[in-house]
Amino acid sequence: MDIALSRLLWEDGWGLSILRGSAVTLAVGVLGMSFGLLLGLLLAAVKWARVPVVSQIVDVYTVIVRSVPGLLVVYLIFFGSVEFIAKVGTFFGYTDAFQSAYSFIVGVLSVGAIAAAYAAEVFRGALNAIHPGQIEAARAVGMQTRKLYTRIIGPQMFRYALPGISNVWQSTIKDTSLVSVTGLAELIRVAYIGAGTTRQPLIFFVIAAVVFFVITLFSQVAFGLVERNLNRGVRVV
Amino acid sequence: MDLDLIQQAIPLLLKGLTTTLAIGLVAIVVGFPLGLGFALARLSSNRTLAGIALLYSMVFRGTPLLVQIFIIYFGLGQVQFLRDQTALWWFFSDGFNCATLAITLNTAAYTSEILRGGLMGISAGEIEAARACGMSDWLCFRRIRFPLAFRLALPAYANEITVIVKESSLASTVTVLEITGLAKRLMSETFAVVEVFTLAGLLYLIVNFALLLVMRSWLEPRLSMHRNVARPSSWLRLRRRRA
Secondary structure (H helix, E strand, C coil), X not given: CHHHHHHHHXXXXXXXXXXXXXXXXXXXXXXXXXXXXXXXXXXXXXXXXXXXXXXXXXXXXXXXXXXXCHHHHHHHHHHHHHHHHHHHHHHHXXXXXXXXXXXXXXXXXXXXXXHHHHHHHHHHHHHHHCCHHHHHHHHHCCCCHHHHHHHHHHHHHHHHHHHHHHHHHHHHHHHHHHHHHHCCCCHHXXXXXXXXXXXXXXXXXXXXXXXXHHHHHHHHHHHHHHHXXXXXXXXXX | CCHHHHHHHHHHHHHHHHHHHHHHHHHHHHHHHHHHHHHHHHHCCCHHHHHHHHHHHHHHHHCCHHHHHHHHHHHHHHCHHHHHCHHHHHHHCCHHHHHHHHHHHHHHHHHXXXXXXXXXXXXXXXHHHHHHCCCXXXXXXXXXXXXXXXXXXXXXXXXXXXXXXXXXXXXXXHCCCCHXXXXXXXXXXXXXXXXXXXXXXXXXXXXXXXXXXXXXXXHHHHHCHHHCCCCCCCHHHHHHHHC
16 A cells, blocks of 8 residues: 555656645635735725725625635636637637636636635724724824824734634635636646546545645644734733 | 526526535534534543544544545545445445535534534533532533523524535535536536526525525524513614614
């Protein structure tokens, strides 16, 4: 069993493929999360500011994305635009390179769109958790609006939002598995291909599960450290 | 939008809805007691039991559901023991069974965390009072701990139910024709990508809204009747009071 496994991973080169797939998964996760955080912050600010019409549109967006399956979001974005993009690709004359880059971009966008909806709720909650007295006090000492945001609202908001953001990251990295349906060679897709070629699905999918488990475990520890660092000025009762 | 297409799509997607709801129902009915068991194991003084429950919850919450479905559907088919047992092989050779099993085990892990939070949220005084009345462990659990924990955990559990409905869409990756599976098939037949997926999304939206409405405006007030002096007659009034 051990010999068979090491042969599969090293001599047949599947180990390298899995490593490359893991890198793609991490890249989609990190880029999607970054996109989601930026968009989510913007959406939360709009919600918080209660801009007439725009806030309602943001509400509809977050409700829809959070109550529709992620798989459906990926399908809609991928199949909804693939024809158009294929035309553009053929027009410029590089179809293959275009398509693999394209499924990567779709992956980042759809994972990010889902993360943004959840992050918006987290940031909104964090903004609401800031005591109004803090903002009034800042205004009372004559702080300018920009300083108010960078010194009072920003740091406190991130501290309140961190546990929620940690949850969003955990589900985002797991949501990257959905992108495998577009044919992007991320971890699950590589495992799927490996399982089909070698007829050893159990080993490949268990390896994929282990890689995901290590990623989530590691990020849990990392977020715990950041949280402790951000809370260092807070008295523990 | 094409009216003929909608006429064709709606009955088809509604047929998929029954499969989606079937998966969800099994996952709730089996996953809830399983999750409760794991929550109690986590809180028990037995170290081994608590460790097993912690490991279970970490593994199932730390890996994507898609991998869990693939391991059960594709991976277990490789185990010779399962292929030899006719009954087991019958069970594991069907995509619906495998996906439902994976979703059930997955939701059990999340449910165990939700219920653990509820069980830990009960004030010690309530349990001490029950002990002082001479209640046995089982009676205390049945009359005091479980009802209180369930009420505390209900808002989070209502969320988990909508998550189950959403996650059931992953069953479409192992040949199950529920809403998403049928939508994808219809899409490849008609090429009406946006229309078909929007309709499917709308269906999920309606189901999840209806579920949340039932939980929030019917079950939640019913379980905390002593807190509302005047019973709210409508969802809107309840919301206004909270805000």
